[in-house]
Amino acid sequence: xxxxxxxxxxxxxxxxxxxxxxxxxxxxxxxxxxxxxxxxxxxxxxxxxxxxxxxxxxxxxxxxxxxxxxxxxxxxxxxxxxxxxxxxxxxxxxxxxxxxxxxxxxxxxxxxxxxxxxxxxxxxxxxxxxxxxxxxxxxxxxxxxxxxxxxxxxxxxxxxxxxxxxxxxxxxxxxxxxxxxxxxxxxxxxxxxxxxxxxxxxxxxxx
Amino acid sequence: xxxxxxxxxxxxxxxxxxxxxxxxxxxxxxxxxxxxxxxxxxxxxxxxxxxxxxxxxxxxxxxxxxxxxxxxxxxxxxxxxxxxxxxxxxxxxxxxxxxxxxxxxxxxxxxxxxxxxxxxxxxxxxxxxxxxxxxxxxxxxxxxxxxxxxxxxxxxxxxxxxxxxxxxxxxxxxxxxxxxxxxxxxxxxxxxxxxxxxxxxxxxxxx
DNA sequence: ATTTTCATTATACATACGGCTAATGAAATT
DNA sequence: AATTTCATTAGCCGTATGTATAATGAAAAT
Numbered sequence: 001x002x003x004x005x006x007x008x009x010x011x012x013x014x015x016x017x018x019x020x021x022x023x024x025x026x027x028x029x030x031x032x033x034x035x036x037x038x039x040x041x042x043x044x045x046x047x048x049x050x051x052x053x054x055x056x057x058x059x060x061x062x063x064x065x066x067x068x069x070x071x072x073x074x075x076x077x078x079x080x081x082x083x084x085x086x087x088x089x090x091x092x093x094x095x096x097x098x099x100x101x102x103x104x105x106x107x108x109x110x111x112x113x114x115x116x117x118x119x120x121x122x123x124x125x126x127x128x129x130x131x132x133x134x135x136x137x138x139x140x141x142x143x144x145x146x147x148x149x150x151x152x153x154x155x156x157x158x159x160x161x162x163x164x165x166x167x168x169x170x171x172x173x174x175x176x177x178x179x180x181x182x183x184x185x186x187x188x189x190x191x192x193x194x195x196x197x198x199x200x201x202x203x204x205x206x207x
Numbered sequence: 208x209x210x211x212x213x214x215x216x217x218x219x220x221x222x223x224x225x226x227x228x229x230x231x232x233x234x235x236x237x238x239x240x241x242x243x244x245x246x247x248x249x250x251x252x253x254x255x256x257x258x259x260x261x262x263x264x265x266x267x268x269x270x271x272x273x274x275x276x277x278x279x280x281x282x283x284x285x286x287x288x289x290x291x292x293x294x295x296x297x298x299x300x301x302x303x304x305x306x307x308x309x310x311x312x313x314x315x316x317x318x319x320x321x322x323x324x325x326x327x328x329x330x331x332x333x334x335x336x337x338x339x340x341x342x343x344x345x346x347x348x349x350x351x352x353x354x355x356x357x358x359x360x361x362x363x364x365x366x367x368x369x370x371x372x373x374x375x376x377x378x379x380x381x382x383x384x385x386x387x388x389x390x391x392x393x394x395x396x397x398x399x400x401x402x403x404x405x406x407x408x409x410x411x412x413x414x
Numbered sequence: 415a416t417t418t419t420c421a422t423t424a425t426a427c428a429t430a431c432g433g434c435t436a437a438t439g440a441a442a443t444t
Numbered sequence: 445a446a447t448t449t450c451a452t453t454a455g456c457c458g459t460a461t462g463t464a465t466a467a468t469g470a471a472a473a474t
Contacts, residue, residue, distance in 0.1 A: 006441055010451060027328040031239030034431060045453050050433065052451095113327050116379075119386035120320050121234040130389040138390045157407035160391040161380060164404075165411055168375035172323075173368060179326035182337040183345045184367040197371075200364035204372055204412060213471055217421060241461060252423055254464090259421095263462065 014052045016042040021063045026110035029117040030060055030125065060125065067111045068133040074104055090151045094206050097144065099198050102170045106194045109174040116175060138163070153206055166205060173197050221259045223249040228270045233317035236324040237267055237332065267332065274318045275340040281311055297358045301413050304351065306405050309377050313401045316381040323382060345370070360413055373412060380404050 020042035227249035246253035
């Protein structure tokens with residue numbers, strides 16, 4: 001583990017490019033983003049993108065990998081915190097998971113923004129992202145939804161439709177924050193607004 | 208009202224460019240779309256875009272105008288079909304409106320795709336779209352939601368949050384259709400899948 | 415039949431793009 | 445102190461972009 005001043009600076013540059021890529025890709029999409037813009041926003045020369053990441057495509061994949069690894073780190077709900085014997089316990093668990101998911105969406109709106117842009121049309125990038133990350137998360141979501149259906153917390157309807165209803169109820173309020181600010185005059189980044197959105201989402205989804 | 212063969216052909220060309228612009232803008236966003244791509248997809252020379260629409264920006268505005276005028280034409284629910292005296296009548300009206308909105312999203316996924324791309328970040332285009340179209344629709348949605356809240360059909364929580372929950376529950380299943388196909392192996396354009404999604408959405412939202 | 419109109423095409427231009435090679439220079443190594 | 449390493453920068457290449465102007469030619473008007 002080298003930590004010479006040059007290595008530290010190198011990693012800082014790499015991280016700056018990655019964060020800049022997250023922002024630009026999430027706001028303009030892959031085709032609409034330019035490596036020169038990403039480099040300029042990171043304050044480095046555009047040739048460094050090839051040096052650190054190889055190509056625009058590889059940089060995009062590195063950005064997506066960062067997003068899903070962070071999500072996995074911040075949303076580790078594979079094992080419920082306690083026992084889930086009673087219906088009330090499962091309801092509370094559902095509320096807990098949904099609350100944390102909404103908070104994640106509010107904290108990191110660029111995640112859903114970036115993936116949404118890529119899911120609008122089929123592509124090799126979408127195929128890679130689904131195979132590498134999304135398919136596994138989808139299976140976890142399916143188990144989560146089916147458990148809540150068995151318990152009567154969610155209605156017994158199409159599981160894929162339910163998953164997209166839940167995710168769609170959570171994400172757009174934050175991914176479309178610029179529109180929300182202009183149209184409704186409120187800021188989805190404010191804690192009180194987030195709390196109100198969580199209350200609304202739980203009131204609608206968890207019965 | 209001229210209808211000479213030249214005028215007819217001119218309008219056909221204009222319409223072809225507009226439809227092509229809807230598709231390309233909705234899949235790649237404004238910055239990711241090129242006027243040459245749009246023209247090639249419409250089968251015309253790219254200089255015709257300047258001739259018929261003035262500029263890329265004006266073409267985008269014409270496309271958005273087309274989308275919202277079509278939505279207004281296909282979603283004329285300002286006046287309920289019958290009287291809304293009883294709670295059951297208001298529930299039925301809510302179901303009717305939501306069903307038709309989901310069907311609109313399924314029929315024309317490019318509408319939400321295009322607007323979503325523009326709502327991810329603030330811009331002059333977003334400002335124009337919100338001032339010209341979205342603000343008015345938002346006020347209508349607010350009235351709709353408040354009526355259902357008074358009747359106990361929707362919970363008494365934050366109205367903007369509820370609006371985005373409803374819209375988010377309806378749109379992504381169709382805007383993100385390529386992802387749905389890859390991850391779940393189902394086609395959100397199929398009638399049976401749409402019907403299942405409507406059932407799920409109504410079961411969750413209308414109590 | 416001749417002229418005019420105008421939808422369409424050809425072409426040009428300055429800029430921006432992704433990707434690449436060579437040069438640079440400070441830190442690390444010898 | 446001399447040499448090597450390598451993160452960073454400068455600059456070029458072929459292509460693509462948005463926009464503008466001139467040329468074309470068939471339909472419309474005279």
